[in-house]
Amino acid sequence: MLKICSGKLYFYINRCGFAAVEFYNPKHIDLKALDGDDGSDLFFRFEKRMK
Secondary structure, X not given: OEOOOHHHHHHHHHXXXXXXXXXXXXXXXXXXXXXXXXXXXXXXXXXXXXX
């Protein structure tokens, strides 16, 4: 999982070939997160698209 700012989304999705498959936010918390993560962060889960 990557925590990145929204300005870098274009680079990872269009240039590097990743797909954003999940968006974590306070209403959709990552259940596999490390202890101490209260769910207040906003981040995506990326998967690499293979052509």
